[in-house]
Amino acid sequence: MKLATWNVNSLKVRLPHLLDWLAAAQPDVACLQELKLEDAKFPRTELEAAGYHAAHAGQKTYNGVAILARADISDVATGIPGFADEQKRVIAASVGDARVICVYCPNGQAVGSDKYAYKLRWFAALRDYLAAELSRHPRLALLGDFNVAPEDRDVHDPKAWEGQVHVSEPERAAWRALLELGLKDSFRLFDQPEKSYSWWDYRMMGFRRNAGLRIDQILLSAPLAARCTACTIDKAPRKLERPSDHTPVVCELA
DNA sequence: ATGGCTACGATCCGTAGA
Numbered sequence: 001m002k003l004a005t006w007n008v009n010s011l012k013v014r015l016p017h018l019l020d021w022l023a024a025a026q027p028d029v030a031c032l033q034e035l036k037l038e039d040a041k042f043p044r045t046e047l048e049a050a051g052y053h054a055a056h057a058g059q060k061t062y063n064g065v066a067i068l069a070r071a072d073i074s075d076v077a078t079g080i081p082g083f084a085d086e087q088k089r090v091i092a093a094s095v096g097d098a099r100v101i102c103v104y105c106p107n108g109q110a111v112g113s114d115k116y117a118y119k120l121r122w123f124a125a126l127r128d129y130l131a132a133e134l135s136r137h138p139r140l141a142l143l144g145d146f147n148v149a150p151e152d153r154d155v156h157d158p159k160a161w162e163g164q165v166h167v168s169e170p171e172r173a174a175w176r177a178l179l180e181l182g183l184k185d186s187f188r189l190f191d192q193p194e195k196s197y198s199w200w201d202y203r204m205m206g207f208r209r210n211a212g213l214r215i216d217q218i219l220l221s222a223p224l225a226a227r228c229t230a231c232t233i234d235k236a237p238r239k240l241e242r243p244s245d246h247t248p249v250v251c252e253l254a
Numbered sequence: 255a256t257g258g259c260t261a262c263g264a265t266c267c268g269t270a271g272a
Binding site for chain 2: 009010012013034036060061062107108109147164165166199201202203204205206213215242244245
């Protein structure tokens, strides 16, 4: 079973890239972030024609998440229970024997800003939600754009980024708190090329210079981590005309 | 040089992303 996550940065603009990529990569489950469209405008017909069921939580202009799956999707839940939030950042669903949770974690804008405080509150709420979900669903996969580069090796220029949003110690601690629930960063279960990133700035020829961050991740509970045989970053979609600034991350489960 | 792109919804610029 192949699981993927991709921040598409506008599903409307990226639909052709997404359809091409689904056909080429053939994931069984694909978690999408930053749909930037209302549910009424979700391209259900096109995705069904491509062989995917979908559960989605969208909003106009900002945020928006979806889970696509070849198999049936059940027990869909949106948001974080008990955490009131207008922003559509979380959707969970059961696919086969796994619980899949797709997240678009807050950006945080700048350390010390209101959005940064929201980001840390949001991560704390996510942690509590996951603790409860893990007790009900031992086979759990958490996929998404975490907007945190967990270690300096996930940052193209750690010195330039030191203390900045996405790498600050409170954000990294919030990210590590998810691992402390027993989740594994599937990418780090395997030897990986140095300077592996999942996002590159549109400006300054970020992709060509490989000036990126590894902020998109697939975290697996222990039973799923034990079945994981590979985790890779697929840079192909980032090379296309008018790409998303993120590229897909894919893991394979036996 | 503290910018530099892209998407969006509003107009012909501001907000947001990371």
